[in-house]
Amino acid sequence: MNIWTLVVLLGVVAMVVGPLMLLQPSARERRQAELRERARQEGILVSLRALPRQATDMEAPSRIPAYKRPAGKGGGPTPPWMLVRAAYQHEAHFLGHWTWQGAGRASAREQQWLAHQLPSLPQSVQAVAGDAKGWSVYWTELGGIEALEGILDFLKGFSRTPKGEERNDRIRG
Template identity: 55%
Template sequence: MNLWIVVILLGVLAMVLGPVMMLQPSERDRQQEAVRRRATEKGLRVTLEALPRQATDLSEPERLPVYRQPAAKGGGPVQDWMLVRTPYEHESHLMGYWAWQGRGRATPAELHCLRDRLPQMPRSVQALSGDPGGWSVYWTEAGGDRAFAVVEETLAALRDCSPSPASTPG
Protein backbone atom coordinates (compact mmCIF):
# COMPACT_ATOMS: atom_id res chain seq x y z
CA MET A 1 0.00 0.00 0.00
CA ASN A 2 2.81 2.43 0.83
CA LEU A 3 4.33 1.82 -2.57
CA TRP A 4 1.17 3.14 -4.25
CA ILE A 5 1.25 6.31 -2.18
CA VAL A 6 4.86 6.95 -3.21
CA VAL A 7 4.01 6.32 -6.90
CA ILE A 8 1.01 8.68 -6.71
CA LEU A 9 3.08 11.38 -4.98
CA LEU A 10 5.80 11.07 -7.60
CA GLY A 11 3.17 11.33 -10.36
CA VAL A 12 1.64 14.44 -8.80
CA LEU A 13 5.09 15.96 -8.33
CA ALA A 14 5.97 15.27 -11.99
CA MET A 15 2.69 16.84 -13.14
CA VAL A 16 3.44 19.98 -11.13
CA LEU A 17 7.15 20.33 -11.92
CA GLY A 18 6.96 19.24 -15.57
CA PRO A 19 5.22 22.35 -16.91
CA VAL A 20 7.37 24.60 -14.71
CA MET A 21 10.54 23.08 -16.17
CA MET A 22 9.19 23.51 -19.70
CA LEU A 23 8.89 27.26 -19.06
CA GLN A 24 12.65 27.54 -18.62
CA PRO A 25 14.30 29.35 -21.57
CA SER A 26 16.37 27.20 -23.89
CA GLU A 27 20.04 27.90 -24.56
CA ARG A 28 19.09 29.51 -27.90
CA ASP A 29 16.55 31.74 -26.10
CA ARG A 30 19.26 32.85 -23.67
CA GLN A 31 21.67 33.61 -26.52
CA GLN A 32 19.03 35.64 -28.38
CA GLU A 33 18.25 37.59 -25.24
CA ALA A 34 21.94 38.38 -24.71
CA VAL A 35 22.39 39.59 -28.31
CA ARG A 36 19.25 41.72 -28.15
CA ARG A 37 20.32 43.21 -24.82
CA ARG A 38 23.74 44.15 -26.26
CA ALA A 39 22.04 45.68 -29.29
CA THR A 40 19.76 47.77 -27.09
CA GLU A 41 22.74 48.92 -25.00
CA LYS A 42 24.40 50.10 -28.24
CA GLY A 43 21.37 52.17 -29.22
CA LEU A 44 19.79 49.73 -31.67
CA ARG A 45 16.11 48.80 -31.61
CA VAL A 46 15.05 45.19 -32.10
CA THR A 47 11.59 44.28 -33.38
CA LEU A 48 10.02 41.30 -35.14
CA GLU A 49 8.76 41.91 -38.67
CA ALA A 50 8.03 39.93 -41.82
CA LEU A 51 9.78 40.68 -45.08
CA PRO A 52 7.53 41.70 -47.96
CA ARG A 53 6.28 38.71 -49.90
CA GLN A 54 8.37 37.93 -52.99
CA ALA A 55 7.06 36.54 -56.27
CA THR A 56 8.94 33.29 -55.58
CA ASP A 57 7.48 32.80 -52.08
CA LEU A 58 5.09 29.86 -51.75
CA SER A 59 3.80 31.03 -48.38
CA GLU A 60 3.74 34.15 -46.24
CA PRO A 61 7.21 35.05 -44.96
CA GLU A 62 7.84 34.40 -41.27
CA ARG A 63 8.56 37.23 -38.90
CA LEU A 64 12.22 37.66 -38.04
CA PRO A 65 14.27 39.97 -35.86
CA VAL A 66 14.98 43.40 -37.31
CA TYR A 67 17.91 45.37 -35.89
CA ARG A 68 17.35 49.08 -36.46
CA GLN A 69 19.77 52.00 -36.22
CA PRO A 70 17.63 55.12 -35.67
CA ALA A 71 18.70 58.17 -37.64
CA ALA A 72 19.65 61.42 -36.02
CA LYS A 73 16.91 63.98 -36.47
CA GLY A 74 16.82 64.79 -40.18
CA GLY A 75 19.75 62.48 -41.00
CA GLY A 76 18.07 59.33 -42.30
CA PRO A 77 17.71 58.09 -45.85
CA VAL A 78 15.95 60.50 -48.17
CA GLN A 79 13.56 57.80 -49.39
CA ASP A 80 12.51 54.28 -48.42
CA TRP A 81 14.54 51.45 -49.93
CA MET A 82 14.97 47.73 -49.31
CA LEU A 83 17.42 45.11 -50.52
CA VAL A 84 16.40 41.47 -50.11
CA ARG A 85 18.80 38.53 -50.38
CA THR A 86 17.74 36.16 -53.13
CA PRO A 87 18.50 32.43 -53.22
CA TYR A 88 19.86 32.76 -56.75
CA GLU A 89 22.33 34.98 -58.58
CA HIS A 90 21.06 37.26 -61.32
CA GLU A 91 22.68 40.03 -63.34
CA SER A 92 19.89 42.46 -62.48
CA HIS A 93 20.55 42.08 -58.75
CA LEU A 94 22.93 44.30 -56.85
CA MET A 95 26.18 42.39 -56.51
CA GLY A 96 24.50 39.24 -57.82
CA TYR A 97 22.25 38.22 -54.91
CA TRP A 98 20.58 41.39 -53.60
CA ALA A 99 17.30 42.45 -55.21
CA TRP A 100 15.70 45.85 -54.77
CA GLN A 101 12.21 45.64 -53.29
CA GLY A 102 9.79 48.34 -54.38
CA ARG A 103 10.63 51.56 -56.18
CA GLY A 104 12.98 53.25 -53.70
CA ARG A 105 16.74 53.12 -54.07
CA ALA A 106 19.64 54.02 -51.84
CA THR A 107 21.45 57.31 -52.37
CA PRO A 108 24.85 57.13 -54.12
CA ALA A 109 26.59 57.46 -50.73
CA GLU A 110 24.50 54.66 -49.22
CA LEU A 111 25.06 52.54 -52.32
CA HIS A 112 28.82 53.00 -51.91
CA CYS A 113 28.54 51.79 -48.30
CA LEU A 114 26.34 48.86 -49.33
CA ARG A 115 28.86 47.76 -51.95
CA ASP A 116 31.55 47.75 -49.24
CA ARG A 117 29.43 45.95 -46.64
CA LEU A 118 27.34 43.41 -48.60
CA PRO A 119 30.22 40.97 -49.27
CA GLN A 120 30.73 40.68 -45.49
CA MET A 121 27.07 39.96 -44.69
CA PRO A 122 26.54 36.58 -43.05
CA ARG A 123 24.05 34.27 -44.79
CA SER A 124 21.73 34.85 -41.83
CA VAL A 125 21.09 38.45 -42.98
CA GLN A 126 17.99 38.35 -45.16
CA ALA A 127 17.51 42.03 -46.02
CA LEU A 128 18.64 45.61 -45.41
CA SER A 129 16.47 48.70 -45.61
CA GLY A 130 16.47 52.41 -45.08
CA ASP A 131 13.80 55.01 -44.51
CA PRO A 132 13.78 58.55 -43.11
CA GLY A 133 13.74 57.11 -39.59
CA GLY A 134 16.91 55.03 -39.97
CA TRP A 135 18.38 51.77 -41.31
CA SER A 136 17.43 48.16 -40.61
CA VAL A 137 18.97 44.73 -40.97
CA TYR A 138 16.63 41.72 -41.11
CA TRP A 139 18.67 39.00 -39.44
CA THR A 140 17.82 35.48 -38.20
CA GLU A 141 20.33 35.98 -35.35
CA ALA A 142 22.39 33.00 -36.47
CA GLY A 143 26.16 33.29 -36.48
CA GLY A 144 26.80 34.44 -32.94
CA ASP A 145 29.01 37.33 -31.90
CA ARG A 146 30.80 37.57 -35.27
CA ALA A 147 27.53 37.98 -37.17
CA PHE A 148 26.26 40.52 -34.62
CA ALA A 149 29.47 42.54 -35.04
CA VAL A 150 28.96 42.64 -38.83
CA VAL A 151 25.32 43.72 -38.41
CA GLU A 152 26.32 46.44 -35.94
CA GLU A 153 29.19 47.68 -38.14
CA THR A 154 26.94 47.74 -41.21
CA LEU A 155 24.28 49.81 -39.47
CA ALA A 156 26.94 52.24 -38.21
CA ALA A 157 28.46 52.51 -41.71
CA LEU A 158 25.07 53.25 -43.26
CA ARG A 159 24.42 55.91 -40.61
CA ASP A 160 27.81 57.47 -41.32
CA CYS A 161 27.20 57.42 -45.10
CA SER A 162 24.00 59.40 -44.74
CA PRO A 163 24.08 63.14 -45.24
CA SER A 164 24.32 64.93 -41.93
CA PRO A 165 21.26 66.92 -40.82
CA ALA A 166 23.20 70.17 -41.32
CA SER A 167 23.96 69.35 -44.97
CA THR A 168 20.39 68.62 -46.00
CA PRO A 169 18.54 71.51 -47.59
CA GLY A 170 15.53 72.70 -45.76
Protein backbone atom coordinates (compact mmCIF):
# COMPACT_ATOMS: atom_id res chain seq x y z
CA MET A 1 0.00 0.00 0.00
CA ASN A 2 1.32 3.39 -0.98
CA ILE A 3 2.04 5.85 1.87
CA TRP A 4 -0.02 8.54 0.13
CA THR A 5 -3.03 6.23 -0.06
CA LEU A 6 -2.74 5.65 3.68
CA VAL A 7 -2.49 9.40 4.38
CA VAL A 8 -5.54 10.12 2.21
CA LEU A 9 -7.48 7.28 3.86
CA LEU A 10 -6.65 8.60 7.35
CA GLY A 11 -7.66 12.12 6.23
CA VAL A 12 -11.03 10.86 4.96
CA VAL A 13 -11.66 8.94 8.20
CA ALA A 14 -10.76 12.03 10.24
CA MET A 15 -13.14 14.16 8.17
CA VAL A 16 -15.98 11.70 8.80
CA VAL A 17 -15.30 10.94 12.48
CA GLY A 18 -14.33 14.51 13.51
CA PRO A 19 -17.77 16.09 13.10
CA LEU A 20 -19.39 13.06 14.76
CA MET A 21 -17.19 13.58 17.81
CA LEU A 22 -18.29 17.21 17.98
CA LEU A 23 -21.91 16.05 18.32
CA GLN A 24 -21.09 14.22 21.55
CA PRO A 25 -22.06 16.13 24.72
CA SER A 26 -19.18 17.50 26.73
CA ALA A 27 -18.45 16.26 30.25
CA ARG A 28 -20.06 19.45 31.61
CA GLU A 29 -23.22 18.91 29.56
CA ARG A 30 -23.42 15.29 30.76
CA ARG A 31 -23.12 16.44 34.42
CA GLN A 32 -25.86 19.04 33.88
CA ALA A 33 -28.13 16.44 32.31
CA GLU A 34 -27.49 14.06 35.22
CA LEU A 35 -28.31 16.77 37.78
CA ARG A 36 -31.47 17.84 35.98
CA GLU A 37 -32.65 14.25 35.53
CA ARG A 38 -32.11 13.57 39.25
CA ALA A 39 -34.11 16.69 40.11
CA ARG A 40 -36.88 15.69 37.70
CA GLN A 41 -37.13 12.30 39.43
CA GLU A 42 -37.86 14.21 42.65
CA GLY A 43 -40.63 16.25 41.01
CA ILE A 44 -38.51 19.38 40.52
CA LEU A 45 -38.95 21.45 37.36
CA VAL A 46 -35.79 22.95 35.82
CA SER A 47 -35.82 25.95 33.52
CA LEU A 48 -33.40 28.72 32.57
CA ARG A 49 -34.29 32.13 33.99
CA ALA A 50 -32.60 35.47 34.39
CA LEU A 51 -32.28 37.03 37.81
CA PRO A 52 -33.38 40.63 38.32
CA ARG A 53 -30.68 43.20 37.66
CA GLN A 54 -28.94 44.43 40.81
CA ALA A 55 -27.62 47.95 41.39
CA THR A 56 -24.07 46.52 41.36
CA ASP A 57 -24.51 44.70 38.02
CA MET A 58 -22.57 46.19 35.13
CA GLU A 59 -24.64 44.26 32.57
CA ALA A 60 -27.87 42.32 32.51
CA PRO A 61 -27.56 38.97 34.31
CA SER A 62 -27.41 35.89 32.14
CA ARG A 63 -29.94 33.10 32.49
CA ILE A 64 -29.19 30.37 35.02
CA PRO A 65 -30.99 27.15 35.93
CA ALA A 66 -33.93 27.58 38.28
CA TYR A 67 -34.95 24.45 40.18
CA LYS A 68 -38.64 24.78 41.11
CA ARG A 69 -40.66 22.62 43.49
CA PRO A 70 -44.30 22.99 42.45
CA ALA A 71 -46.71 23.94 45.21
CA GLY A 72 -49.07 21.29 46.42
CA LYS A 73 -52.81 21.49 46.89
CA GLY A 74 -52.69 24.61 49.09
CA GLY A 75 -50.58 26.61 46.66
CA GLY A 76 -47.39 28.51 47.32
CA PRO A 77 -46.76 31.84 48.98
CA THR A 78 -48.69 34.92 48.02
CA PRO A 79 -47.57 37.59 47.42
CA PRO A 80 -44.54 36.32 45.51
CA TRP A 81 -41.10 37.01 46.98
CA MET A 82 -37.46 36.64 45.96
CA LEU A 83 -34.17 36.78 47.84
CA VAL A 84 -31.03 37.32 45.74
CA ARG A 85 -27.50 36.74 47.04
CA ALA A 86 -25.90 40.18 47.22
CA ALA A 87 -22.40 40.87 45.97
CA TYR A 88 -21.52 42.36 49.37
CA GLN A 89 -22.55 42.02 53.00
CA HIS A 90 -24.72 44.75 54.50
CA GLU A 91 -26.74 45.04 57.68
CA ALA A 92 -29.85 46.00 55.69
CA HIS A 93 -29.76 42.66 53.85
CA PHE A 94 -31.56 39.56 55.11
CA LEU A 95 -28.90 37.58 57.01
CA GLY A 96 -26.32 40.08 55.76
CA HIS A 97 -25.97 38.58 52.27
CA TRP A 98 -29.49 38.29 50.83
CA THR A 99 -31.52 41.15 49.40
CA TRP A 100 -35.28 41.19 48.81
CA GLN A 101 -36.44 41.91 45.27
CA GLY A 102 -39.69 43.76 44.69
CA ALA A 103 -42.35 44.44 47.31
CA GLY A 104 -43.13 40.82 48.25
CA ARG A 105 -41.73 39.25 51.41
CA ALA A 106 -41.83 35.72 52.74
CA SER A 107 -44.24 35.13 55.63
CA ALA A 108 -42.87 35.39 59.17
CA ARG A 109 -42.79 31.59 59.40
CA GLU A 110 -40.97 31.29 56.07
CA GLN A 111 -38.47 33.98 57.09
CA GLN A 112 -37.77 32.15 60.33
CA TRP A 113 -37.24 28.91 58.40
CA LEU A 114 -35.09 30.71 55.79
CA ALA A 115 -32.90 32.19 58.53
CA HIS A 116 -32.00 28.66 59.63
CA GLN A 117 -31.70 27.10 56.18
CA LEU A 118 -30.09 29.70 53.87
CA PRO A 119 -26.61 29.44 55.47
CA SER A 120 -26.51 25.74 54.56
CA LEU A 121 -26.97 26.39 50.84
CA PRO A 122 -23.87 26.28 48.62
CA GLN A 123 -22.34 29.56 47.42
CA SER A 124 -23.42 28.59 43.91
CA VAL A 125 -27.07 29.32 44.86
CA GLN A 126 -27.76 32.82 43.56
CA ALA A 127 -31.39 33.29 44.63
CA VAL A 128 -34.43 31.67 46.24
CA ALA A 129 -38.01 32.60 45.48
CA GLY A 130 -41.59 31.68 46.22
CA ASP A 131 -44.83 32.34 44.40
CA ALA A 132 -48.31 30.82 44.12
CA LYS A 133 -46.94 28.06 41.87
CA GLY A 134 -44.13 26.94 44.21
CA TRP A 135 -40.58 27.63 45.39
CA SER A 136 -37.43 28.04 43.33
CA VAL A 137 -33.69 27.92 43.82
CA TYR A 138 -31.56 29.68 41.19
CA TRP A 139 -28.36 27.62 41.09
CA THR A 140 -25.30 27.64 38.83
CA GLU A 141 -25.10 23.83 39.19
CA LEU A 142 -21.64 23.90 40.74
CA GLY A 143 -21.01 21.33 43.46
CA GLY A 144 -22.50 18.31 41.71
CA ILE A 145 -24.87 15.74 43.19
CA GLU A 146 -23.92 16.60 46.79
CA ALA A 147 -24.98 20.23 46.32
CA LEU A 148 -28.12 19.10 44.49
CA GLU A 149 -29.13 16.86 47.40
CA GLY A 150 -28.87 19.85 49.76
CA ILE A 151 -30.97 21.96 47.40
CA LEU A 152 -33.60 19.21 47.12
CA ASP A 153 -33.80 19.01 50.93
CA PHE A 154 -34.11 22.81 51.07
CA LEU A 155 -36.98 22.80 48.55
CA LYS A 156 -38.74 19.92 50.34
CA GLY A 157 -38.61 21.96 53.55
CA PHE A 158 -41.03 24.52 52.13
CA SER A 159 -43.70 21.88 51.70
CA ARG A 160 -43.36 20.96 55.40
CA THR A 161 -44.17 24.52 56.49
CA PRO A 162 -47.78 24.57 57.79
CA LYS A 163 -49.72 26.54 55.18
CA GLY A 164 -52.72 27.31 57.36
CA GLU A 165 -50.61 28.98 60.02
CA GLU A 166 -48.84 31.11 57.41
CA ARG A 167 -52.11 32.35 55.98
CA ASN A 168 -53.45 33.12 59.45
CA ASP A 169 -50.26 35.13 60.15
CA ARG A 170 -50.94 37.23 57.03
CA ILE A 171 -54.60 37.79 57.93
CA ARG A 172 -53.73 38.93 61.46
CA GLY A 173 -50.84 41.15 60.24
